[in-house]
Amino acid sequence: MADQLEFKISESLVKPILEAKINAAITEAMGGHEKMITDILTAYMSQKVDSDGKESSYSSSKPRLSWLVNKMIEEAMKKSLLEFMETKKEVIKNEFEKFINSKKGSSKIITAMQDGFCEALTNKWKTTITFNPPES
Numbered sequence: 001m002a003d004q005l006e007f008k009i010s011e012s013l014v015k016p017i018l019e020a021k022i023n024a025a026i027t028e029a030m031g032g033h034e035k036m037i038t039d040i041l042t043a044y045m046s047q048k049v050d051s052d053g054k055e056s057s058y059s060s061s062k063p064r065l066s067w068l069v070n071k072m073i074e075e076a077m078k079k080s081l082l083e084f085m086e087t088k089k090e091v092i093k094n095e096f097e098k099f100i101n102s103k104k105g106s107s108k109i110i111t112a113m114q115d116g117f118c119e120a121l122t123n124k125w126k127t128t129i130t131f132n133p134p135e136s
Contacts, residue, residue, distance in 0.1 A: 027033045048061035053071070085092065099105035
C-alpha cells in the first residue's frame with residue numbers, strides 16, 4: 001500500500017481567494033470594472049432632474065450634471081456676495097438711508113409698492129391684505 005500525503009487547507013484561507021477570482025471573472029465578463037463604473041456614472045449624471053435635483057421626466061428638466069454645476073456656481077456666488085456685503089454693511093446702510101430720505105428715492109419706493117400691489121390684485125385668484133403695526 002502506498003503512503004498517502006494529505007494536505008489540509010483551511011476554508012477561511014481558500015474562500016477569499018475563490019471569491020476574488022469569481023468577482024474578477026464576473027467583472028471581466030461585464031467589460032471591466034472601470035467601464036462599468038464609467039457607464040453607471042454617465043447614466044447618473046445624464047439623468048434628467050428638476051430644480052431640486054430629483055429625477056424628473058419633464059422636457060424642461062436638465063441633466064443632473066448641468067443642475068449640479070449651476071447649483072455649485074450659485075452657492076459660490078451667494079457666499080462671495082454675502083461676504084462682500086458683510087464687509088460693506090455700514091456703507092450700504094448709509095446709502096440706503098440717503099436714498100429713502102431723498103424725494104426721488106421715497107417716490108420710487110412708493111411707485112414700486114403701488115405697482116406691486118396692483119399686479120398682485122390682477123394676477124391672483126385670491127388676494128389677502130394684512131396690515132400689521134410696526135414692531136417697537
